[in-house]
Amino acid sequence: xxxxxxxxxxxxxxxxxxxxxxxxxxxxxxxxxxxxxxxxxxxxxxxxxxxxxxxxxxxxxxxxxxxxxxxxxxxxxxxxxxxxxxxxxxxxxxxxxxxxxxxxxxxxxxxxxxxxxxxxxxxxxxxxxxxxxxxxxxxxxxxxxxxxxxxxxxxxxxxxxxxxxxxxxxxxxxxxxxxxxxxxxxxxxxxxxxxxxxxxxxxxxxxxxxxxxxxxxxxxxxxxxxxxxxxxxxxxxxxxxxxxxxxxxxxxxxxxxxxxxxxxxxxxxxxxxxxxxxxxxxxxxxxxxxxxxxxxxxxxxxxxxxxxxxxx
Amino acid sequence: xxxxxxxxxxxxxxxxxxxxxxxxxxxxxxxxxxxxxxxxxxxxxxxxxxxxxxxxxxxxxxxxxxxxxxxxxxxxxxxxx
Numbered sequence: 001x002x003x004x005x006x007x008x009x010x011x012x013x014x015x016x017x018x019x020x021x022x023x024x025x026x027x028x029x030x031x032x033x034x035x036x037x038x039x040x041x042x043x044x045x046x047x048x049x050x051x052x053x054x055x056x057x058x059x060x061x062x063x064x065x066x067x068x069x070x071x072x073x074x075x076x077x078x079x080x081x082x083x084x085x086x087x088x089x090x091x092x093x094x095x096x097x098x099x100x101x102x103x104x105x106x107x108x109x110x111x112x113x114x115x116x117x118x119x120x121x122x123x124x125x126x127x128x129x130x131x132x133x134x135x136x137x138x139x140x141x142x143x144x145x146x147x148x149x150x151x152x153x154x155x156x157x158x159x160x161x162x163x164x165x166x167x168x169x170x171x172x173x174x175x176x177x178x179x180x181x182x183x184x185x186x187x188x189x190x191x192x193x194x195x196x197x198x199x200x201x202x203x204x205x206x207x208x209x210x211x212x213x214x215x216x217x218x219x220x221x222x223x224x225x226x227x228x229x230x231x232x233x234x235x236x237x238x239x240x241x242x243x244x245x246x247x248x249x250x251x252x253x254x255x256x257x258x259x260x261x262x263x264x265x266x267x268x269x270x271x272x273x274x275x276x277x278x279x280x281x282x283x284x285x286x287x288x289x290x291x292x293x294x295x296x297x298x299x300x301x302x303x304x305x306x307x308x309x310x311x312x
Numbered sequence: 313x314x315x316x317x318x319x320x321x322x323x324x325x326x327x328x329x330x331x332x333x334x335x336x337x338x339x340x341x342x343x344x345x346x347x348x349x350x351x352x353x354x355x356x357x358x359x360x361x362x363x364x365x366x367x368x369x370x371x372x373x374x375x376x377x378x379x380x381x382x383x384x385x386x387x388x389x390x391x392x393x
Contacts, residue, residue, distance in 0.1 A: 169351075169354055169355070198352075200349050278354055278358060281353075281357055284369075284371050285351075285371070288371060288372070
């Protein structure tokens with residue numbers, strides 16, 4: 001059980017999109033929460049990307065540690081979650097895509113996609129050290145949101161969660177490792193179909209397919225992650241050895257991932273009118289999700305869940 | 313084109329392009345009850361635009377809109393044209 005937990009916004013801005021909270025105990029867990037900001041689309045904006053990048057870099061530069069109350073504490077588990085009541089993440093910043101395409105600023109579009117890749121790769125390879133990463137999905141994960149969830153060592157989802165790759169609707173495809181990440185879990189042919197079939201997959205369906213590692217009831221995600229960590233930590237040395245083995249057997253090929261980014265930008269240069277119109281409609285829909293959602297509908301904060309754990 | 317005419321056109325699109333049995337639906341039917349996810353509304357709107365030759369630039373739809381909600385949104389956009 002944790003002794004203390006400190007929540008710190010990753011940036012000093014009041015509009016910080018990410019908070020970091022370290023649960024200290026025998027096992028230290030770094031919780032990264034994508035914050036629900038009123039009036040802001042819950043997607044991978046440049047700001048959120050920059051904040052995730054800073055966290056991943058900080059952990060890497062401190063050799064797997066996190067600054068905590070004046071000293072460095074080793075991070076054993078890192079959990080990515082969202083406090084938005086409906087979305088884990090809506091994925092790429094389509095408005096930014098459209099602006100780049102309209103202005104034919106292919107360098108900016110490439111830069112965005114490469115930035116996403118570098119962050120995902122950094123997060124996905126954190127576990128080559130002594131950290132196990134977990135994605136907790138408590139809602140809908142679309143496009144880049146789905147990729148972000150797949151890039152963790154373990155994916156835990158609440159039963160109402162849904163996942164989809166909508167990029168094909170506007171003539172593109174996942175560019176932040178979607179194919180590589182899915183292939184490691186379901187094989188390359190099935191991964192290709194899943195990135196092009198426009199389907200919305202339910203969490204139970206993905207559990208059956210082996211994409212999701214654990215399913216839990218709606219509203220019980222944080223407790224499920226804590227239970228998962230407690231069980232995982234009991235034989236941690238052996239599990240870490242197997243984790244490293246998995247990464248050696250099926251490593252993420254950065255060159256391949258980079259090639260996908262290059263081809264994605266090339267595809268974006270040649271989108272037709274109908275594809276751009278589909279992108280516009282998706283932007284309209286992303287924008288409509290900005291409407292404020294009452295706090296009561298958000299997943300419970302970590303400390304509230306701690307209290308529930310103590311009661312049970 | 314009034315709301316009734318838009319609804320009739322919408323039913324045609326639902327039947328022809330999404331293979332939905334329109335005999336059991338009416339203006340109050342919500343899109344999720346027809347198995348249409350919010351994400352797939354994009355497909356539906358593209359088809360409507362193609363059929364009606366009118367762009368829908370302002371949606372402002374409630375969550376899980378009814379067909380009447382959609383018809384009103386389409387009607388608003390047609391007036392703007």
